[in-house]
Amino acid sequence: MSRAAGRGAAQRPPLPLIFAAGAVVALLLLPLAYLGIRVASGGRVLEILGEASTWRLVWSTALLAAGVVAASVLVGVPLAWLVTRTDLPARRIWSAAGALPLVIPSYVAAFCLLGFFGERGLLGDALGVERLPEIRGYWGSLAALTLATYPYVFLLTQAALRDLDPSLEEAARGLGTSGWRIFLRVTGPAIRPAVGLGALLVALYTFSDFGVVSLMDYDTLTRAIYVQYKSLFDRAPAATLALLLVALTAVALVVESRTRRRGRLYRGGPGSLRPQPIVRLGRWTAPALAFCSVLVGLFLVLPAGVLAYWLTRGLANDRKLEIPWNEAVNSLTASGLAAVVAVIAALPVALLALRYRSRTSRLLERLSYAGNALPGLVIALSLVFFAARYATPVYQTLALLVFAYIVRFFSQGLSGVESALERVNPRYEEAARSLGRGPVQTLALVTAPLVRSGVLAGAALVFLSAMKELPATLLLRPIGFETLATEIWGLTQVGAYSRAALPALTLIVVSAPVLYLVSSSRHVASGSSG
Amino acid sequence: MKALVCMVALLAVVAGCGGGSDDTITVYSGREEELVAPLFELFIEETGIEVEVRYGDSAELAATIAEEGENSPADVFWAQDPGSLGAVEDHLDPLSEGILGQVSEQYRDDEGRWVGTSGRSRVLVYSTDALSEDEVPDSVFDLADPRWKGRVGIAPTNASFQAFVTAMRLSAGDDATRQWLLDLEKNDPKEYEKNTPIVEAVAAGEVDLGLVNHYYLYLVRKEQPDAPIANHFLAAGDPGALVSVAGVGVLESADEASTAERFVEFLLSPEAQRFYVDDAEEAEYPLIEGIEPREGLPPLDELAGPEVDLTSFGAEHEATIELLRETGYLT
Numbered sequence: 001m002s003r004a005a006g007r008g009a010a011q012r013p014p015l016p017l018i019f020a021a022g023a024v025v026a027l028l029l030l031p032l033a034y035l036g037i038r039v040a041s042g043g044r045v046l047e048i049l050g051e052a053s054t055w056r057l058v059w060s061t062a063l064l065a066a067g068v069v070a071a072s073v074l075v076g077v078p079l080a081w082l083v084t085r086t087d088l089p090a091r092r093i094w095s096a097a098g099a100l101p102l103v104i105p106s107y108v109a110a111f112c113l114l115g116f117f118g119e120r121g122l123l124g125d126a127l128g129v130e131r132l133p134e135i136r137g138y139w140g141s142l143a144a145l146t147l148a149t150y151p152y153v154f155l156l157t158q159a160a161l162r163d164l165d166p167s168l169e170e171a172a173r174g175l176g177t178s179g180w181r182i183f184l185r186v187t188g189p190a191i192r193p194a195v196g197l198g199a200l201l202v203a204l205y206t207f208s209d210f211g212v213v214s215l216m217d218y219d220t221l222t223r224a225i226y227v228q229y230k231s232l233f234d235r236a237p238a239a240t241l242a243l244l245l246v247a248l249t250a251v252a253l254v255v256e257s258r259t260r261r262r263g264r265l266y267r268g269g270p271g272s273l274r275p276q277p278i279v280r281l282g283r284w285t286a287p288a289l290a291f292c293s294v295l296v297g298l299f300l301v302l303p304a305g306v307l308a309y310w311l312t313r314g315l316a317n318d319r320k321l322e323i324p325w326n327e328a329v330n331s332l333t334a335s336g337l338a339a340v341v342a343v344i345a346a347l348p349v350a351l352l353a354l355r356y357r358s359r360t361s362r363l364l365e366r367l368s369y370a371g372n373a374l375p376g377l378v379i380a381l382s383l384v385f386f387a388a389r390y391a392t393p394v395y396q397t398l399a400l401l402v403f404a405y406i407v408r409f410f411s412q413g414l415s416g417v418e419s420a421l422e423r424v425n426p427r428y429e430e431a432a433r434s435l436g437r438g439p440v441q442t443l444a445l446v447t448a449p450l451v452r453s454g455v456l457a458g459a460a461l462v463f464l465s466a467m468k469e470l471p472a473t474l475l476l477r478p479i480g481f482e483t484l485a486t487e488i489w490g491l492t493q494v495g496a497y498s499r500a501a502l503p504a505l506t507l508i509v510v511s512a513p514v515l516y517l518v519s520s521s522r523h524v525a526s527g528s529s530g
Numbered sequence: 531m532k533a534l535v536c537m538v539a540l541l542a543v544v545a546g547c548g549g550g551s552d553d554t555i556t557v558y559s560g561r562e563e564e565l566v567a568p569l570f571e572l573f574i575e576e577t578g579i580e581v582e583v584r585y586g587d588s589a590e591l592a593a594t595i596a597e598e599g600e601n602s603p604a605d606v607f608w609a610q611d612p613g614s615l616g617a618v619e620d621h622l623d624p625l626s627e628g629i630l631g632q633v634s635e636q637y638r639d640d641e642g643r644w645v646g647t648s649g650r651s652r653v654l655v656y657s658t659d660a661l662s663e664d665e666v667p668d669s670v671f672d673l674a675d676p677r678w679k680g681r682v683g684i685a686p687t688n689a690s691f692q693a694f695v696t697a698m699r700l701s702a703g704d705d706a707t708r709q710w711l712l713d714l715e716k717n718d719p720k721e722y723e724k725n726t727p728i729v730e731a732v733a734a735g736e737v738d739l740g741l742v743n744h745y746y747l748y749l750v751r752k753e754q755p756d757a758p759i760a761n762h763f764l765a766a767g768d769p770g771a772l773v774s775v776a777g778v779g780v781l782e783s784a785d786e787a788s789t790a791e792r793f794v795e796f797l798l799s800p801e802a803q804r805f806y807v808d809d810a811e812e813a814e815y816p817l818i819e820g821i822e823p824r825e826g827l828p829p830l831d832e833l834a835g836p837e838v839d840l841t842s843f844g845a846e847h848e849a850t851i852e853l854l855r856e857t858g859y860l861t
Binding site: 471 | 556562563564565582583584585586587589590591593594596597598599601602603687689692721722723726729730746749750752753811847848851855860861
């Protein structure tokens with residue numbers, strides 16, 4: 001596959017494609033431009049970089065991201081393998097339940113973990129013990145963020161396992177390699193790019209998260225940026241810290257590139273889409289079921305259970321129940337638009353990077369990630385800055401809110417489009433071209449249908465992330481435009497958890513069908529597994 | 531493709547909507563919708579003026595106003611604390627004397643750019659299971675005593691705690707404040723994100739005392755009616771007895787300054803002020819003459835906090851943050 005695409009490198013990409021991809025990436029870099037302006041207006045860069053506390057923050061942020069990535073891989077990959085490649089009972093249910101935590105906003109996850117395991121939590125009540133060990137800090141943050149992000153690894157790995165060319169493993173088996181070795185030597189390397197991409201999304205999310213670390217009282221760069229903004233007097237130091245986050249993103253991108261490159265060595269050669277051989281678990285069935293039960297219990301049943309408990313407590317206090325329909329419709333509208341536009345915008349960037357490989361196209365693609373680790377507040381303020389000055393007609397409209405979602409979650413849309421495009425054999429496109437079809441026709445008639453399921457998966461990831469987005473929504477939404485996330489925020493602000501439980505459960509319920517769509521969509525890109 | 535065209539068309543239509551008329555004002559509210567929405571409804575009902583409210587965090591809205599600059603769509607900024615108003619004071623127009631005169635000098639800006647709309651006192655919330663009221667200290671300085679080790683909850687990243695530290699700096703001096711912070715740190719206070727979780731922690735027996743604003747007690751009671759919690763008001767002059775305000779100002783960028791001022795006038799009208807006494811969940815102090823606070827609260831003029839100037843809090847904030855960093859409360 002890489003060699004096949006390599007042939008394309010000799011071609012010059014069509015000008016409209018360059019223009020489209022360039023325009024998309026330029027728009028995505030607006031937050032960076034804003035940070036540049038703020039730092040230039042007196043960011044005290046050297047002073048801040050010289051402080052030991054700054055580097056402690058970088059360290060603690062990196063440590064958290066590394067922990068969450070490791071935990072997400074340890075949880076997401078085995079789960080994906082179990083539900084895709086084994087005879088585990090009720091695979092489909094485990095598959096859907098394993099992806100569902102993606103729709104639980106991380107701050108809600110943190111609330112729920114604290115509400116259950118916290119010192120004054122339900123568990124302590126149930127056991128009748130006065131004090132439980134402290135779960136806040138590093139481990140609490142790690143648990144809540146793993147809950148919220150491991151589905152990225154799970155979903156992308158699952159897709160890769162489904163599309164894996166069975167002949168690879170068959171060949172290995174034919175050579176007398178045993179079960180575990182096949183996984184380590186063949187399956188593992190082949191899915192490594194997908195796992196790497198999932199891990200990258202996990203790291204970016206962890207970098208940008210504020211909700212969990214503030215509730216769990218763990219210091220990261222993002223938390224420090226918020227504290228800076230709240231201290232009101234000077235916005236420049238926050239910008240310097242935000243640029244450090246961009247630097248951390250660059251490190252994460254380099255690491256991810258390496259896993260991708262090493263992974264590609266093992267892919268290649270065409271293969272047909274045949275059903276994957278199913279591994280019989282035998283006496284491992286019980287442990288596997290236990291593993292899935294613990295995960296789903298901890299990451300889905302527990303948070304949903306805590307929310308349900310709060311809901312019933314509210315009912316017991318004679319609260320009237322109003323299902324937040326309006327908010328749900330608003331959330332669905334804004335997130336749906338963001339998902340559609342994000343994958344459309346991702347197409348030219350992915351096409352350029354994968355079909356016309358060059359240093360420049362690669363750089364352009366990597367640049368599109370630059371702002372994705374920035375906290376939502378920073379992205380929101382940067383768009384406030386530009387829109388209020390240079391685009392007043394769109395300021396505080398739905399259009400700008402949708403744009404903000406795309407800036408925040410573009411990488412998730414791109415990941416879906418790219419992973420699908422990587423699996424399409426470029427020879428099909430070349431064939432269409434040689435039969436006299438133009439590039440646009442080829443894209444519409446050949447490429448687009450083949451990448452449909454991947455595009456759908458990318459759109460779904462953007463959609464789900466936008467559904468739970470809070471900081472940019474608060475500042476950029478049209479006045480009076482309430483979403484489920486803002487509703488949850490407003491209620492938890494005044495401690496009304498029993499009433500916040502309903503919009504939180506609604507968020508989970510209305511997002512679930514979209515997840516079903518992702519996990520049931522099969523990649524139909526036949527003819528190439530590499 | 532058709533769907534795409536429809537989407538874009540829809541976006542364009544939505545983008546085209548909006549835009550205010552003369553009888554509409556836009557308010558950026560750092561005060562929570564759950565608490566103040568009835569006041570907005572009352573205003574609309576009485577004046578026929580339409581109000582568009584953007585709710586958010588006070589500090590984030592202040593940063594938004596600063597980034598918007600001259601093009602801010604906001605006419606009025608109603609904030610949770612004097613610090614947020616101070617951060618945008620350059621963008622505020624002075625209010626008329628008639629408005630300013632209604633509120634005691636200590637609860638408004640020296641130059642008349644914002645005015646307090648309701649008051650709140652810092653208190654010690656305590657667990658009635660663990661302590662009787664006479665065991666609760668009368669001064670925050672007593673919290674450095676080893677007997678309170680591990681028993682106190684604070685929220686150092688929260689604006690209200692930081693304002694209290696500013697008050698201590700201004701009344702007791704930087705050195706005494708630094709010493710107190712260091713002594714308190716040795717007592718392992720438990721840190722929370724903000725006031726409500728502290729009160730909840732006291733209710734659950736996780737800590738016995740918490741440094742909070744007086745009205746969070748009522749919010750937690752609403753959720754847990756039987757919670758074993760009570761407020762203790764500190765001795766006169768103690769920095770822990772700081773009385774601060776939520777306040778409001780009119781922006782320079784306001785299209786109709788007179789309409790915007792009518793909203794400020796309304797917030798100080800007897801009817802709106804009585805809202806805090808009769809209806810509001812959180813029982814803040816009314817600030818105009820002649821309206822007594824809710825039953826059970828000591829009268830406002832008996833709450834003698836430290837002698838400090840709320841207007842200076844914005845400018846003093848940086849030094850407070852620096853001190854909290856130096857003593858390890860913030861990174």
